[in-house]
Amino acid sequence: MTSTAAATAKVLADAGVERVFGLPGGEVLVLMDELRRAGVDFVLMRHEANAGIAAAVYGKLRRQPGVVLTTLGPGAANLMLPMSNACLDCEPLLAISAQIPDDFPASHTHQLLPLHETYRPIARYVEKITGANVLDVVPQALARCMERPFGVSYLTLSAREALKPAADGAARVVAATPPSTAGAREHAAALADALRSSKRPLVVIGLGIDAANAAAIRRWLTEWNLPVAVTPKVKGIVDETADSFVGVAGGMAADGVVCGAIAAADVVVGFGLDPVEIDKTWHADRPIHWVLESPNACGVVPAGAALVSHRALLDALVGERPPAAWTEPFREFQDARKRMLADRTTSPGTMWPGDIVEALASVMPRDTIVTTDVGSHKYLFGQYWPSREPETFWMSNGLSGMAYGLSAAIGARLARPDAPVLAAVGDGGFSMNAQELETAQRVGAPFVTVVLEDGSYSLIKISQAGKKLPPYRTEFGPIDTVKMAEACGVAGLRTSNPDELASAARQAVADRRSLVIAVPVNDADYPRLF
Ligand SMILES: Cc1ncc(C[n+]2csc(CCOP(=O)(O)OP(=O)(O)O)c2C)c(N)n1
Numbered sequence: 096m097t098s099t100a101a102a103t104a105k106v107l108a109d110a111g112v113e114r115v116f117g118l119p120g121g122e123v124l125v126l127m128d129e130l131r132r133a134g135v136d137f138v139l140m141r142h143e144a145n146a147g148i149a150a151a152v153y154g155k156l157r158r159q160p161g162v163v164l165t166t167l168g169p170g171a172a173n174l175m176l177p178m179s180n181a182c183l184d185c186e187p188l189l190a191i192s193a194q195i196p197d198d199f200p201a202s203h204t205h206q207l208l209p210l211h212e213t214y215r216p217i218a219r220y221v222e223k224i225t226g227a228n229v230l231d232v233v234p235q236a237l238a239r240c241m242e243r244p245f246g247v248s249y250l251t252l253s254a255r256e257a258l259k260p261a262a263d264g265a266a267r268v269v270a271a272t273p274p275s276t277a278g279a280r281e282h283a284a285a286l287a288d289a290l291r292s293s294k295r296p297l298v299v300i301g302l303g304i305d306a307a308n309a310a311a312i313r314r315w316l317t318e319w320n321l322p323v324a325v326t327p328k329v330k331g332i333v334d335e336t337a338d339s340f341v342g343v344a345g346g347m348a349a350d351g352v353v354c355g356a357i358a359a360a361d362v363v364v365g366f367g368l369d370p371v372e373i374d375k376t377w378h379a380d381r382p383i384h385w386v387l388e389s390p391n392a393c394g395v396v397p398a399g400a401a402l403v404s405h406r407a408l409l410d411a412l413v414g415e416r417p418p419a420a421w422t423e424p425f426r427e428f429q430d431a432r433k434r435m436l437a438d439r440t441t442s443p444g445t446m447w448p449g450d451i452v453e454a455l456a457s458v459m460p461r462d463t464i465v466t467t468d469v470g471s472h473k474y475l476f477g478q479y480w481p482s483r484e485p486e487t488f489w490m491s492n493g494l495s496g497m498a499y500g501l502s503a504a505i506g507a508r509l510a511r512p513d514a515p516v517l518a519a520v521g522d523g524g525f526s527m528n529a530q531e532l533e534t535a536q537r538v539g540a541p542f543v544t545v546v547l548e549d550g551s552y553s554l555i556k557i558s559q560a561g562k563k564l565p566p567y568r569t570e571f572g573p574i575d576t577v578k579m580a581e582a583c584g585v586a587g588l589r590t591s592n593p594d595e596l597a598s599a600a601r602q603a604v605a606d607r608r609s610l611v612i613a614v615p616v617n618d619a620d621y622p623r624l625f
Contacts, residue, residue, distance in 0.1 A: 102261035104129035106233040116150040120166020122193030122254040145502040147177020151186035152506030160240035167193035168206030183493030187240040194251035218249040226259040238269035243389035274388035279407035291418035297360035303367030309485040311409040319417040326372040331482035346374035347477035348624040356428035371493040442617035454593035458601040468500035468524030471621040498527040508540035516542035532583035541609040553618035580611035587611040
């Protein structure tokens with residue numbers, strides 16, 4: 096007899112899932128053990144929210160759903176953040192938790208939460224695993240996460256059901272539907288037409304592009320010499336050091352400049368553009384030539400947009416003569432964007448935030464995966480980190496939820512064991528989940544963390560000032576970042592010298608070990624960049 100837990104584990108293993116992230120309770124121990132027996136590693140983390148974030152990043156990089164496993168009640172409740180994040184940031188996540196068995200007495204309310212009802216609005220597939228349906232619902236849950244835009248499936252399995260016999264037979268095969276190629280030539284012709292009469296076109300690439308199309312879109316943009324902007328979550332889809340790169344759209348640093356460029360464009364091509372990443376409303380206020388191959392986050396399809404395969408469309412565009420010639424139509428905006436970073440101030444004992452980016456960018460290898468947390472530092476790195484390769488930049492931007500940076504770094508490092516990883520976080524976010532540094536050590540996922548220390552939730556403090564409110568409860572007392580790192584078994588140092596920062600990061604990457612570098616910054620410096 097195969098138990099339902101064993102059948103669940105086998106479906107996951109057969110689907111290529113090599114790791115499940117999580118934090119256990121008594122009710123999932125049988126499933127965990129079946130996963131072990133099926134050869135699926137359990138990455139034990141120190142908070143379910145962190146496990147879910149690490150799993151989603153790991154999954155997206157591995158082109159499969161990330162899987163997170165928690166106990167019932169409190170463990171399942173801790174999944175709200177990563178499930179919300181995966182939903183709005185379009186990361187493929189299968190969450191599995193235990194639940195109280197259906198046949199428990201009605202008076203048994205201990206740890207009983209309405210989990211399906213809670214998560215149904217953000218998960219596109221919610222089911223209870225039973226012995227009878229396990230070979231159907233687990234494959235379906237995996238497949239639904241991978242339907243674009245990627246998203247969340249949620250399954251529960253009670254400890255009692257886990258032990259019951261599973262139905263005999265083979266797991267259901269569910270194939271993902273590829274994007275439609277119908278009308279690709281007509282769409283390509285319509286796009287060429289729109290660009291033919293344009294003096295200042297701007298292609299804005301967003302979350303809806305598949306990284307597998309990076310080479311094709313680079314080729315088309317280069318052949319036609321088109322100016323391009325990206326949203327933060329697809330940083331690296333084009334080389335940001337190229338002359339045609341205008342900036343990062345979506346509320347990062349220098350957003351006034353980038354929004355100015357968008358307003359100055361006479362044709363905006365939204366190539367996979369998803370407004371879930373944009374904190375302003377220009378996407379609704381001005382016409383956009385949408386080029387989408389799947390709905391945007393939450394299934395939204397903008398009015399007037401038709402869905403067509405990007406690959407088929409690019410195949411039709413590549414090799415065609417550009418319909419017009421454009422010579423640096425956004426030069427003034429590109430220069431203004433760069434000037435803001437260079438326009439430094441000096442505050443004793445601190446580093447100009449721009450120098451942190453430049454020092455690290457000068458030493459980190461081209462394939463480095465950068466993760467950020469949420470706050471002023473995210474705006475800084477989101478705009479100014481010079482990404483060069485696809486899938487090398489990870490932030491929470493649809494949800495914009497703190498506590499992403501370190502967890503994402505663990506997921507990324509496990510998914511790409513050969514790529515250096517750099518996590519850039521604020522001291523507020525760092526104190527939310529610094530304990531995962533121990534996880535990183537234990538599971539063999541070393542990375543460099545730079546903590547921008549300003550003693551405040553600076554982005555919120557800046558927002559207070561913007562509303563003409565006095566600073567109130569947005570500053571906190573010091574926690575020694577270096578000692579926190581050391582307490583987790585990771586070396587740490589503090590510096591306000593860019594050269595020391597660069598050489599310490601370079602050495603840690605060469606030695607393939609974790610290092611936490613605390614860099615004092617003055618939170619009053621950030622508004623100069625915004
Ligand atoms: C989970 C969560 N809680 C609160 C917020 C609101 N928030 C956005 S940025 C920010 C400040 C972050 O501070 P820190 O990590 O120190 O980064 P800094 O802004 O100083 O760079 C806060 C509280 C959020 N986005 N996510």
